[in-house]
Amino acid sequence: MTFDRDILAPDDAPTPDADPAPAAPVSRRSVTLGISLLTTALLAAVLLVLPTPxxxxxxxxxxxxxxxxxxxxxxxxxxxxxxxxxxxxxxxxxxxxxxxxxxxxxxxxxxxxxxxxxxxxxxxxxxxxxxxxxxxxxxxxxxxxxxxxxxxxxxxxxxxxxxxxxxxxxxxxxxxxxGYEVPATLTIVGAAEGSGAEGVVEAGDVVVSLDGEPVTTHQDLLAGLDAVTPGDDVELGVERDGERVDLTVTTGEGDGRAALGVFLDPSYEFPxxxxxxxxxxxxxxxxxxxxxxxxxxxxxxxxxxxxxxxxxxxxxxxxxxxxxxxxxxxxxxxxxxxxxxxxxxxxxxxxxxxxxxxxxxxxxxxxxxxxxxxxxxxxxxxxxxxxxxx
Missing domain, CATH: 3.30.230 (Ribosomal Protein S5; domain 2)
Structure with missing residues (x-):
């Protein structure tokens, strides 16, 4: 039996001894672009895990x-x-x-x-x-x-x-x-720096009156201050070491009303x-x-x-x-x-x-x-x- 040579090995088929075609040279521009892309990707990855302010x-x-x-x-x-x-x-x-x-x-x-x-x-x-x-x-x-x-x-x-x-x-x-009344003991624990109460009140003073009106609830004190123009003086009655003391305090302004400039520690008697x-x-x-x-x-x-x-x-x-x-x-x-x-x-x-x-x-x-x-x-x-x- 004979075989047609063209079927087994056509004239245009490469032979084992044929030299491969030479590879195209890599351009400097391609190398630069690849390095730039890699650097950008690395920077983006780093930035994505850095905390922000x-x-x-x-x-x-x-x-x-x-x-x-x-x-x-x-x-x-x-x-x-x-x-x-x-x-x-x-x-x-x-x-x-x-x-x-x-x-x-x-x-x-x-x-x-x-x-x-x-x-x-x-x-x-x-x-x-x-x-x-x-x-x-x-x-x-x-x-x-x-x-x-x-x-x-x-x-x-x-x-x-x-x-x-x-x-x-x-x-x-x-x-x-x-409609309940909630009695309160309003103890002064300090005065705001630069306020009219600084150097006038003492820590431990208990507020008992404002301008001659008794203060038995926190609302009494706030309602009294609502009637005062910020900057005016008020007479603050306190209990100090078991004795009644009347103090003159120049008010400031806070929350849209006159303020004493004191820090209170209130204690309530809840009904x-x-x-x-x-x-x-x-x-x-x-x-x-x-x-x-x-x-x-x-x-x-x-x-x-x-x-x-x-x-x-x-x-x-x-x-x-x-x-x-x-x-x-x-x-x-x-x-x-x-x-x-x-x-x-x-x-x-x-x-x-x-x-x-x-x-x-x-x-x-x-x-x-x-x-x-x-x-x-x-x-x-x-x-x-x-x-x-x-």
Whole structure:
């Protein structure tokens, strides 16, 4: 048998002895480009893991102050919250003893902000880019949120102290709003530097009168100062070492009223026992929602009638709602957790405008009485005339 040579080895097929074609030389430009790309990639990788001098605020969990401790309203914690609410060991977030309480429908949700960055925590460039691109988050220099040279432990201690003070002020304000009198012992622990009280009052002095009027509650003192023009002198009666002493103090200005320039350590005689269990939540901004929860639980009428109202704001002992930080994030957190209404401090209205999520209606409040009237109107379906931030 014979074979056709062209089938086995065509004339144009290379033979084993043929020399391969020479490779094209690599140009200097190609080498430079490759090195540049590699260097850029390495620099980008390094930059992505370097900490930045920023902190990020994001919507935090919300809590129903009429519910049980730890029953978070976040989507991630919803199932766990439901279990907590059904647990026999779960305790009310706000509990009242020593007075009649009533069943309530609806929710009063305090709102929080989650902060990434600051003492003990770094924010990476990718997080910053995400924060800049998000409507729900804000990126700020760390020092605008946390004081310089503050450790994580120190920041935690400050936050816990603010929460404890907030709980006490909310309780005093709520009980006063309900008609109770809350006697107080107002002990001076120091004077502000440069104030009219410096060198006049002494640590341990107990305030007993102002301009001749007895001071038996914290509200008595604040109401008396409301009638004084900042800069005027007042006669401050104190008990010092068991004796009555009248002091002349030149007032300054603080929180929109005349101020004595003293630091007080108040001790209250509560006519009703109120326990607040905030869990891991710190800071002063839940005061308004705590006070509303106390009032709602102690009022026979079901003011909310099933409505879900979120809110924020500090609370002073005389019922003034104060400004807070991160309200834009709190608005989004409230919407995420099912709130239809949001109570915002009047002094925060400039941050509210333009940042209200779709479907959320914001009511501005300046006092606890405003907030109470608002939830009553919402529950009654008569909220059309409530003031807004627009």
């Amino acid at each position: 920023y902190a990020i605020r994001a919507p935090g969990p919300t809590e129903d102050t009429l519910g049980v401790e730890g029953q978070s309203g976040t989507q991630a914690d919803g199932a766990a919250g439901a279990e907590a609410g059904q647990s026999a060991t779960a305790l009310p977030l706000v509990e009242v003893e020593g007075a009649s309480t009533f069943d309530v429908s609806g929710e009063l949700r305090l709102t929080t902000v989650s902060v990434y960055g600051g003492p003990g925590s770094d924010v990476l460039p990718g997080d910053v880019l995400w924060g800049w691109a998000s409507d729900e988050r804000s990126v700020q220099p760390v020092e605008s949120i946390f004081p310089e040279q503050t450790s994580q432990e120190e920041q935690q201690q400050v936050s816990e102290a603010q929460m404890a003070s907030s709980e006490e002020s909310a309780t005093v304000a709520a009980l006063t709003e309900l 009703v026992d109120v326990t607040i269990r905030p869990g891991d939540i710190g800071g002063p901004s839940a005061g308004t929602m705590f006070a509303l929860a106390i009032i709602t639980k102690m009022t026979e009428e079901d003011e909310l009638d099933g409505a879900v109202v979120a809110g924020t704001g500090t609370m002073s002992v005389d019922g003034k709602v104060g400004a807070i930080g991160g309200i834009e994030q709190k608005l989004f957190g409230a919407t995420r957790d099912g709130a239809d209404w949001f109570l915002a401090p009047e002094s925060n209205c400039d941050q509210v405008v333009g940042h209200v999520p779709e479907g959320l209606r914001v009511v501005k409040v300046a006092t606890l009485a405003d907030a109470r009237s608002a939830i009553e109107a919402i529950g009654a379906g008569d909220a059309a005339g409530l003031p807004t931030c627009s």
